[in-house]
Amino acid sequence: MTSTAPALVRPRQLAGVAPTSVAGLGLGVLALLATAVATSAASRAPVPVLSDVGLVAVLPAAYWAGPITLSIIFALALPEAARHRSLLTLLLGCLVLTLYGPAVMAANAPRLEVAWRHLGIIDTIVRSGTINPKIDAYFNWPGFFSAGGLVLEATGLSPWTAALWAPVWNMALWLTALMVLIRGLTKDKRVRWLTLWLFCLGNWIDQDYLSPQAFAFFLHIVMLTLAMTWLGAQPQVRLGASVEGAGVLPGTRRWWASRVPADTEKRRTAALFVVVLLGLAMIVSHQLTPFATIVSLTALILIGRCWSPGLPLILGVIVVAWLSYGASAYLAGHPVLFAVEPEVAAGANLGERLDGGSGHLVVVVVRMALTVTIWCLAAVGTLRRLRRRERDLRPVALAAAPLLLLPVQSYGGEMLLRVNLFALPFTAFLAAHAFTGRPIRTRGTDLGTTAAVSLVGALLATAMLTAKFGNARFDTFTQGEIAAGAELYRVAPPNALLLAGAHPTPWRYHEYTRKYTTLQDLCRPSDNADGCFEKLRARVRHGGNGAAVLLSRSNEESLRLQGLMAPETFDRIEGMVRAEGGAQLVYNNADARIYVIPPKQAKR
């Protein structure tokens, strides 16, 4: 039984684009102008960001011309989506640049300490040409980093540039893959474009920086696309009707046997090899994503929409093989991967995210509200699909499947965020149906829908910017902090401990294997200044080679905003470091200070 794969193969005559109208051209030019105004305004935003609600509070008023204009143009173009493909592609590109680029434009430096750290891991692998899995967990899943080293070394691209622009490139890559995936789910072009638009607006989760998870998410989307198209299947009878007629087991067997593959055996075999290759690259690159992929593929198989029931098993075997070999060093220190009490998981995923200052709480509430809004719109869209008798279960199954990961592990308190990201392509798809109630072939402008899409788009854009850049006060670095991070390696005595105030520090991008720690790691929120300083002193003495202590504005802001340490305590600890015998202030700028504690005094 053969048929063409519906999503990926289309008659050539349908692939063309209708001639772009003068109005379309005009809207395109307007979108480009709005984007230019927004990016130019974003580049004038003051850094450091001096607001507890983050970047959104300091963006110049002109910036908002961008997201608002783009939302309106998108809503106007959407009803004629088939004619305006070029315009909608342009709008999507403009939206990515406008929503994902402001921090790049404002700070002109990579955000998030972890992006700098990832550059350090790449640097370590490239310099040594080996992998020591005992260094830390990253070296147990080193695939992305070795490939990153290859790309940077081969192309001569600057690591700084790669990390700086990674959010924009990753988002562009995800959206390109999502375009293909969504094409397999609907013929309605309005729904396709609206899905991509809502994905952009709902993705505040901030996993698009230079990271293995961003790379693995791209592979995840492509694997699901292949599973739904070339490896896809379609039962010829309804499960309910089959069970009703023949009983549970025989009916289910009949339903299962009625599936027909979506493509030829030759292409299925080729697609299977591709999925396994992508799975292999994913499994050696990221700890969590393979589990989300396996769960999602299993969901597709259980609803009869994937022809290869053995695929999750093949991937599962590769996961186990990798855990037993490449990640065995990590497993030795972390014997239980998936056993967490539900209360612990809930606390880590939700409760701990509600701690912090009032501005930070506003950001957390906006994040939760944005997520809940997307899920509510998805629920409305699902009801509309049911009303239209659209019985394709795949988007619902793929939106729900990642939730199974939620109770099993806290993943450092981030599982809720990651699950939301894995579900987002499908919640966005379902949410798109909330705005497209009329049948597919109905054309013409519906003013109510146009107004709703532009209004919701502008509101979600504001919420997304608040949620995504809500920590900009501490995770966006100033040039002074970056200069101090570089200076740290110059002034620190050989083998000295490198110590910072907290984790938002632009360091570890080279000399990754040195000893690093922070006050945040050493002290508890309940510790007073004396207690915390004693821990610092003990740690320096334990190392025996002295320390270089970097204390910065972003360190202090991070500790304050997350409710981990009061500014007065931070200042008192800095005073104690300054007063420590032999300690010297060796570097000082408006945003950071470096003190060196020599080995002798540290031992005294």
Next chain:
Amino acid sequence: MKIERDAASLVIVTLAVAAPIMVAFGVAGPLRTAVALPLVSLLPGLALVRLALRPIEHLNSTVVLAIAVSLALDVVASLAMVYLHTWSVVGVLGLLAVVTLSATVARHVVMRRRTA
């Protein structure tokens, strides 16, 4: 159409051969980026997709698959060389070039057999 496809193969082969040579000779600057970037991000996947998954008529489907396969090959090839203690950028690029050239040649052989 045939000329177009041959031209595409010619571009793929030229870039696949040029990139490792350029890196081996230490050529720097934008030219190196322009030649090496396609080899690490697109060409091996494109050659394999053109060979194994014909026909794909949507350009973005082809591009997405080609990028995904190329990046996956980057991971597998670079990691294999690291674990075998033979890490070398030129070596990995050479491997990617071999994959690209083999798939392109195999495609031509298959096409010729079909038209014969």
